[in-house]
Amino acid sequence: xxxxxxxxxxxxxxxxxxxxxxxxxxxxxxVTSASxxxxxxxTNVFPIYGQTVVAxxxxxxxxxxxxxxxxxxxxxxxxxxxxMIKALCENELSRNxxxxxxxxxxxGDMAGFASAIYLRGINFVGIPTTLLSQxxxxxxxxxxxxxxxxxxxxxxFHNPKLVLIDPETIKTLPTRYKNDGxxxxxxxxxxxxxxxxxxxxxxxxxxxxxxxxxxxCVDIKRQVVENDFTEKGERMLLNFGHTLAHAIEKxxxxxxxxxxxxxxxxxxxxxxxxxxxxETEVGTAEKIxxxxxxxxxxxxxxxxxxxxxxxxxxxxxRRGDSINLxxxxxxxxxxxxxxxxxxxxxxxxxxx
Ligand SMILES: NC(=O)c1ccc[n+]([C@@H]2O[C@H](COP(=O)([O-])OP(=O)(O)OC[C@H]3O[C@@H](n4cnc5c(N)ncnc54)[C@H](O)[C@@H]3O)[C@@H](O)[C@H]2O)c1
Ligand SMILES: [Zn+2]
Numbered sequence: 457x458x459x460x461x462x463x464x465x466x467x468x469x470x471x472x473x474x475x476x477x478x479x480x481x482x483x484x485x486x487v488t489s490a491s492x493x494x495x496x497x498x499t500n501v502f503p504i505y506g507q508t509v510v511a512x513x514x515x516x517x518x519x520x521x522x523x524x525x526x527x528x529x530x531x532x533x534x535x536x537x538x539x540m541i542k543a544l545c546e547n548e549l550s551r552n553x554x555x556x557x558x559x560x561x562x563x564g565d566m567a568g569f570a571s572a573i574y575l576r577g578i579n580f581v582g583i584p585t586t587l588l589s590q591x592x593x594x595x596x597x598x599x600x601x602x603x604x605x606x607x608x609x610x611x612x613f614h615n616p617k618l619v620l621i622d623p624e625t626i627k628t629l630p631t632r633y634k635n636d637g638x639x640x641x642x643x644x645x646x647x648x649x650x651x652x653x654x655x656x657x658x659x660x661x662x663x664x665x666x667x668x669x670x671x672x673c674v675d676i677k678r679q680v681v682e683n684d685f686t687e688k689g690e691r692m693l694l695n696f697g698h699t700l701a702h703a704i705e706k707x708x709x710x711x712x713x714x715x716x717x718x719x720x721x722x723x724x725x726x727x728x729x730x731x732x733x734x735e736t737e738v739g740t741a742e743k744i745x746x747x748x749x750x751x752x753x754x755x756x757x758x759x760x761x762x763x764x765x766x767x768x769x770x771x772x773x774r775r776g777d778s779i780n781l782x783x784x785x786x787x788x789x790x791x792x793x794x795x796x797x798x799x800x801x802x803x804x805x806x807x808x
Pocket of ligand 1: 529588
């Protein structure tokens with residue numbers, strides 16, 4: 457078993473092990489004296505893994521209930537969060553009880569948010585089942601949901617009590633979502649680790665090294681969130697590619713490109729432009745495109761520039777008339793650059 461401890465105000469462990477789902481109750485029991493557990497999951501994940509988790513929790517003395525919502529980003533809204541809160545009330549969860557978020561990033565973000573605001577905060581455990589959620593969203597305590605104005609515009613920082621990563625769950629993940637997770641993995645390589653970039657580029661079969669890659673990415677995220685939990689500085693680097701990605705996702709009403717796919721496109725687009733502006737080592741965009749192609753990720757997007765820019769005005773990285781853009785200096789190195797909002801359109805059009 458691999459273990460990563462995220463230090464800080466609410467220290468927690470991330471355990472990575474094939475098959476850990478079957479003993480999740482045992483691990484969760486070690487971090488809580490809760491009598492009740494509410495599993496929050498979606499309509500795709502619960503039928504596959506729900507019973508394993510229920511059984512393990514019951515074996516470890518929890519009174520278990522579950523709440524299932526319709527799978528997909530289109531569900532990531534306040535109405536779904538309200539449904540979760542109602543389920544918490546109906547099942548009489550008290551302050552020392554626990555929520556178990558079983559699913560991808562959509563489940564984890566919303567179940568974490570419901571846990572953050574129910575009774576002003578109860579504990580939750582993350583059991584991420586997509587590659588994207590295992591390497592990214594389950595770590596770092598960002599929870600929330602989308603608003604009609606844009607993505608992830610409401611939320612709270614609320615750390616999990618424990619995260620259990622079972623790489624076996626990736627086997628049932630549709631190929632599209634496995635590739636989607638690779639979008640965020642490529643991001644880690646570009647912002648922080650040339651070594652990871654080379655590993656990804658040279659590997660014959662990603663499945664052979666997936667557990668190691670998950671560990672590497674989680675550890676990069678651990679370092680970043682330990683240094684800057686509330687995203688005042690270094691944590692912004694994790695948003696590489698995200699300004700355009702979030703705009704595309706919203707533009708397509710969260711029914712088009714998936715998050716990691718959009719991030720890939722966003723990273724490539726901004727790097728094409730930053731390379732032309734002399735901010736990025738020449739050849740970097742080509743290196744990005746190579747990896748995106750390798751993992752069958754899209755490299756182009758559609759959408760009217762004006763509308764995309766209008767959406768970007770609501771980006772959380774905006775500060776008055778400027779926006780903090782994350783740029784890649786070269787593979788493995790990135791930085792934040794404040795950029796005037798008024799020039800955003802031309803900046804992204806360049807890279808299209
Ligand atoms: N909180 C953060 O720091 C953070 C970071 C990155 C992304 N996110 C958020 O994460 C979300 C994307 O997460 P996601 O890609 O996991 O989306 P998701 O939760 O919608 O999962 C993708 C699809 O895979 C299905 N699925 C999940 N696990 C499965 C499995 N093991 N087998 C079969 N099907 C499975 C889901 O039902 C869904 O249809 C976005 O909303 C994004 O904003 C948050
Ligand atoms: Zn992301």
